[in-house]
Amino acid sequence: MGFFSKIKQGLNKTRNSISAGITSLVNSFTKIDEEFMEELEEILVSSDIGVATSTEICERLRAKIKETGATDTNEIKELLKNIISDMLGMDSGLTLETKPSVILVIGVNGVGKTTSIGKLAASLAAEGKKVVLGAADTFRAAAIDQLEIWAKRAGASIVKSTPGADPASVVFDTIASAKAHHADVIICDTAGRLHNKKDLMEELAKINRVIERELPDASKETLLVLDAATGQNAVNQAREFKNVTNITGIVLTKLDGTAKGGIVIAIHNELSIPVKYVGVGEGIDDLQPFCAKEFADGIFDGGDEQ
Ligand code: GDP
Ligand code: GDP
Ligand code: MG
Numbered sequence: 556m557g558f559f560s561k562i563k564q565g566l567n568k569t570r571n572s573i574s575a576g577i578t579s580l581v582n583s584f585t586k587i588d589e590e591f592m593e594e595l596e597e598i599l600v601s602s603d604i605g606v607a608t609s610t611e612i613c614e615r616l617r618a619k620i621k622e623t624g625a626t627d628t629n630e631i632k633e634l635l636k637n638i639i640s641d642m643l644g645m646d647s648g649l650t651l652e653t654k655p656s657v658i659l660v661i662g663v664n665g666v667g668k669t670t671s672i673g674k675l676a677a678s679l680a681a682e683g684k685k686v687v688l689g690a691a692d693t694f695r696a697a698a699i700d701q702l703e704i705w706a707k708r709a710g711a712s713i714v715k716s717t718p719g720a721d722p723a724s725v726v727f728d729t730i731a732s733a734k735a736h737h738a739d740v741i742i743c744d745t746a747g748r749l750h751n752k753k754d755l756m757e758e759l760a761k762i763n764r765v766i767e768r769e770l771p772d773a774s775k776e777t778l779l780v781l782d783a784a785t786g787q788n789a790v791n792q793a794r795e796f797k798n799v800t801n802i803t804g805i806v807l808t809k810l811d812g813t814a815k816g817g818i819v820i821a822i823h824n825e826l827s828i829p830v831k832y833v834g835v836g837e838g839i840d841d842l843q844p845f846c847a848k849e850f851a852d853g854i855f856d857g858g859d860e861q
Contacts (some may be wrong), residue, residue: 562843565835566853569816573602574632574855581628587620591628602814603786605821612638612820636851639820643847647804647829651679653773655687655733655741657766661759661800662780663747663792667808667834669698671780672742673705674842675832680710684739689729690715691722691762694746702744708839712736722746723761730769756799763800778831780806781822784813793826806842808834819850 563570576598584591592613599609615638619625625634649658658675660668669692676686688706692698696718706713714729726743733741745762748755766775779802781789789807796802810816810833819830830845 561835561841562833562846562849563853563856565810565833565841565843566816566850568812568814569602569810570854570856572814573598573817576602577632577635577855581631584628586626587628587631592617595631599817602817603821604817605787605790605825608642608821608824611824612642615642632855636855639854640848640851642820643823643850644829646844646846647831648844649776649804649831650774651740651776653770655730655738655770656774656776657730657770658740658742658776658778659745659762659766660742660778660780660806661745661747661796661802666747666780666782666785667806668692668747668780669701669705669744670837671778671806671808671832671834671842672702672744673709674834674839676705676709676711676742677839678842679740685737686711686740686742687729687733687736687738688713689726689741689743691725691729692744692746693718693720693722693725694748698744698746711742712738722758723765726762727765727769730766752795752799759800776803777801778804778806779828780808783807783810783815783818783833786813786815786818787821789818790821790825793822793828797826797828802828804829804831806830806832806834807845811835811841816854819845 580594596609596613599612600606616634619634660672662668679686688702688711690699690702699715703713714732716725729741779796781792805828807819807830832842833845835841835843
């Protein structure tokens with residue numbers, strides 16, 4: 556299955572909610588007027604794009620309508636598609652230029668960190684890269700076992716310690732193993748205990764110190780994993796993590812199970828952190844590189860089918 560169809564399929568629920576709402580609005584208005592615009596803004600706000608971002612989309616839309624002289628409501632979806640694609644900006648992938656490069660994966664419990672690491676490892680391994688996973692979520696024994704299963708599936712190796720071990724020391728050992736075996740990419744899992752901000756900050760700072768010291772010149776990515784189904788709460792989580800560490804990209808999971816896919820736009824617009832991957836299912840090939848244009852198309856193309 557092609558990349559677009561997977562992302563589009565993952566957006567089924569979001570498309571049915573946003574696009575179907577706009578279709579029925581378009582069908583009940585013959586021309587674009589103030590009342591039409593107000594109802595459109597309501598649809599956007601209620602679809603997890605958020606108030607601030609919806610307002611901005613509508614401002615841009617008004618300017619576009621003025622500029623193009625559009626009066627036909629049927630033109631709205633195409634205009635919105637372009638505006639949203641523009642707002643999402645250039646797509647940015649991972650920077651993995653050194654051997655090894657490091658990817659640190661962070662986020663609260665249950666958002667899909669371990670699963671996303673497994674999928675990402677599989678896709679990097681499929682490109683011929685040697686991947687080593689670091690089981691630095693030492694908080695629960697099950698987390699280590701789960702990462703081990705994914706390592707096997709993905710064809711990656713894993714470095715682990717015992718439950719309760721110092722996560723920074725697992726990262727240290729993972730880097731040592733990657734160096735010894737000439738691995739291309741290191742991906743480190745972490746525990747997500749956001750409820751204690753001080754602990755989290757200290758733990759991440761300690762892990763980052765180890766990485767900086769052991770691999771001062773390596774390409775480093777810190778990916779924050781967010782669950783799309785949590786809607787605006789995902790934006791709040793991103794804000795909190797952004798306060799304690801430098802995030803280079805977001806992995807937005809579980810798009811397939813939610814109508815709240817509009818959250819991608821809010822995250823991008825309100826936090827200026829690029830969404831680099833989206834999760835569209837639980838399978839090994841269900842992590843897709845994010846593409847703004849295909850995302851915008853996926854929200855608006857169709858939407859009348861069930
Ligand atoms: P962690 O606690 O952040 O490491 O989260 P896990 O990786 O253990 O994932 C929690 C649950 O979310 C698991 O049941 C995963 O299968 C599920 N999950 C992760 N990503 C996706 C996704 O993109 N789509 C769906 N439907 N489920 C996902
Ligand atoms: P600090 O927290 O900035 O003082 O950094 P440390 O030098 O204490 O290192 C942070 C963590 O990295 C330590 O707590 C260890 O867990 C780990 N670490 C550092 N050096 C080594 C080492 O030689 N072997 C192992 N296994 N872990 C190490
Ligand atoms: Mg996990």
